[in-house]
Amino acid sequence: MHPRRRKLASIDSPLQHHFVGLEQQHEASTLGMWVFLVTEIMFFGGLFTLFTVYVTIHAEAFAEGSKHLDLLLGSVNTAVLIGSSFTMAMAVKSAQLGQRKPLLGFLVLTMFLGCVFIGIKGIEYTHKFEQHLVPGRNFHLDSPVAQNVQLFFSFYFAMTGLHALHMVIGVGVLTWLLVHSWHGRFSPTYFWPVEVSGLYWHFVDIVWIFLFPLLYLVARHA
Amino acid sequence: MSTALGDRHENYLNVDSSVKSWLLTTDHKRIAILYLLAATLFFLVGSVFAGLIRLNLMTPYGDLVQAETYNKLFTMHGITMIFFFLIPSIPAVLGNFLIPMMIGAKDVAFPRLNLLSWYVYILGGTFTLVAATLGGVDTGWTFYAPYSTVYANTNVIVTALGIFITGFSSILTGLNFIVTIHKLRAPGMKWSRLPLFVWAHYATSLIMVLGTPVIAITLLLVALERGLHLGIFDPALGGDPILFQDLFWFYSHPAVYIMILPSMGVVSELIACFSRKRIFGYEFVAASSLAIAILGFLVWGHHMFVSGQSVYAGMVFSLLSFLVAIPSAIKVFNWTATMYKGSIAYDAPMLYAMGFIGLFTIGGLTGLFLATLGADVHVHDTYFVIAHFHYIMVGGAMMGYLGGIHFWWPKMSGRLYPEAWSRAAGLILFVGFNLTFFPQFILGFLGMPRRYHVYPPEFQVLNVMSSAGATILGVGYLIPLIYLLWSLRYGPPAGPNPWGAKGLEWETPSPPPTQNFEKTPIVTEEAYAYAPTEAEVG
């Protein structure tokens, strides 16, 4: 037997002592992640609600702010993220089927796409800095509603920044999964860390699906 | 240490007494004790602030402290008591200790997250204490904008971040309880057999999980606005200060249900045990907990009846606020009915439970005054509100907490505390509490506003009464602190079930072993099955 495989054979069961069986542990992990995602919905939801109120009150200013956003880069990022959700789903499937190499491949692909997303976001942020649209001392705009445009950008940075932070954490989680997959930790009887991380990743994707239209599209035509 | 605590058998306390084993524990019972220590510390800090407030208010002229100091005192009192004592107290101490045992499990679903929640709590608390030593904050615990975001000269950002961090502790606890209750129940422990303590914590956890993220984002935005001058809540920059209030109260109203539901759960356990009878209307009490949790999210606007909120919105919130009061009333009636033809014992936990019923009833009824639009206009932002919420928080939640601590003390520590002292303390607390807070209802009617460090002299008599009561209350809190600590070394050892109570936790030794049960229990009877019903006998 390959030396690494021999080492795997002696890995202790992933069953944690307070669970009666792996099935219970699986169900608990899944429910736990769903509950956590609900808290994230409330967190982003509060921010989104506030934004929606302001887009109604300051329609013109928010439309003007939205026009400064790069629709092309935003759309590319949307495609990137949707693609990464696909690769993540494939990773989960590979883990369920115990296919180590595809699992590793899809995880790496997902991480790569995540980094592309973050990179493009970085480019957008840099542009905004150059265009003097970062709220605070950097901000300068010649417009009768400049102040409310600054408010738009406060929301832009808060919402996309929070989202990007969640992406970075997601990439961190994927790294952890990568390491464990490399050591052959996952199998058809123990794969749900991948599954549950997939739930998180899909959620971060869905947040963007709401964020993109709200910031880039709806506000533009307000 | 190892000879004093539970020396007769190996248990969760004496299995390893190294500091590392405590700081890296994943045992829900040890985590509960860690929370007990920290929460007690915060309670003492918050009480010192309260004492200084009441001392200052003995005279109308603010002779004890300057205005700015007083404003910091009431702010820090509110923040410490609400975020660092009341919200964690029963769930993180009693909930953590008991829920796994009550459902027949070995631990909560995510023991490491449980430990993390304690560290997050300590981190948030440290932030806030640091803010206090740097000079504190004076915005009121409600952080209303634009005072907090623009005009305050105190440590708003550090404090806001401290509370933000602590919120995650709450979220993790709630998440853990929800998954634990859903997935880790022992065979036979159907939902309809769960102790009402567990039902209450389930409902509380729903609120923790749904509401806390909203205060998190609100405080984050306050910190950002203050730091970067953004204009979210500042009208001078195009923002809306009333929107802050909406966002703030969306969490902070359900938060009060986080503070009261667990103690209602405790009271159900105490009334059942010390009446030696099943809770009357079990399903109604359980359903009421859920109803309160859900309806509690729909009433936040009742804090804003005079804020400039639309009159019609006010009417909707008023109606819903009356609806949320009904389930609480149902509980009180069911507890009283449980006592009917029961076998009532007067042990300290029962005295606390009966005290709860009395004081919570007053607190709840005075809530109706605040829900009544035409009446609220007069009493809003006066001492009436202060009296109302202290009746619920102290007369209600705190009494429930103390009753629970006394009830499960033998289980947690393996020791019995002196009964006579415990009953005396309960009585002293009851008297001291009423003397402190009942006069404040009248002060409110008479028009004394809250958050005043000086006041018109005609209000002095009632203020002196209130401060006198506060002294008695303080004594009442010190007494249990002393004898409970004393019992750890000198109290007689407790057996597994000194109260003759029903419940899986009483079927383990006192203190319990780390894994709670030798074998997973199999549940065959309903909750509080002290005696069979007529139907079951025949």
Place this chain on the structure above:
Amino acid sequence: MSLGFPLFPEQASTIAGQVDMLLLFLIGVSAIFAGSIFLMVILFAIKYRRRSEKERPRPILGNLSLEIIWTVIPLGLALIMFAWGAWLYFAINSPPADAMEVFVVAKQWMWKIQQPSGMREINELHVPVDRPVKLTMTSEDTIHSFFVPEFRVKKDVVPGRYTTVWFQATKPGEYHLFCTQYCGTNHANMIGRIVVMTPEAYGAWVRGGGAAESPAVAGARLFQRSGCAGCHLPDGKGPAPSLVGVFGKPVTLTTKQTVIADEAYLREHILTPGSKVVAGYPPIMPPFKGLLSEDQLVQIIAYIKSLAAEQKAKAE
């Protein structure tokens, strides 16, 4: 109501008595419920006290009829309280059309009052008895709250918008004015008094204050000096709409939305004109943010209001 000990403040407004009646109803219902619960708990605790450790009371699982009764009755009482409270609240928030208009600008830590006669007061408000008085209020800084316990009225005073409160005093005398929304260090010192006078005394007080100009007259002067009159010509032939008769009427904006030209709209439009431009006009009005104080804004708005009243009078 004589307890020998004051439970409520003096009733000094038309609404006070009604508020007190509602409060007494609430107290009565609360006392009955609380009293019954206390009685039963104590009674049961004594009557059913444990006499032997071997006692095992027969459990009574529940009683549906009882649950229904003690849900429906409290619900019914709650609905009564709600309806009564809502009706009273509506009255509290409905100032009569002929109310005397006073402007209040709150700031840390004082109340600045502008009487219709033009008299200015600080921390004091003189009003005639038996006349409805409507206060239009805003803050220069934080949120404050205008509270007169003896009148049973209260309203937050919010920066960036106008809130209103009204009362009709029924008894001459002096009454507490409290700020009741925490607003910083001297929140507790932001108190004043309402001085209610007989109509004759009030008239004398107004006259005695010297020839002060009414807010509308001061506003007319500001309107000229700030350059408003240059574009807002009365015949509407300038680059900006005429403001005659505009107050309180609907206007259509460039966004096709229709808004009412009330105090709030006028204030916002003067400070940041770019946000809600009237349809058919170019967005060329300069912003007056930072150039006009809340007091001055209130005066200009009073002037614009007076144009509407003038036009109405002319038409009649």
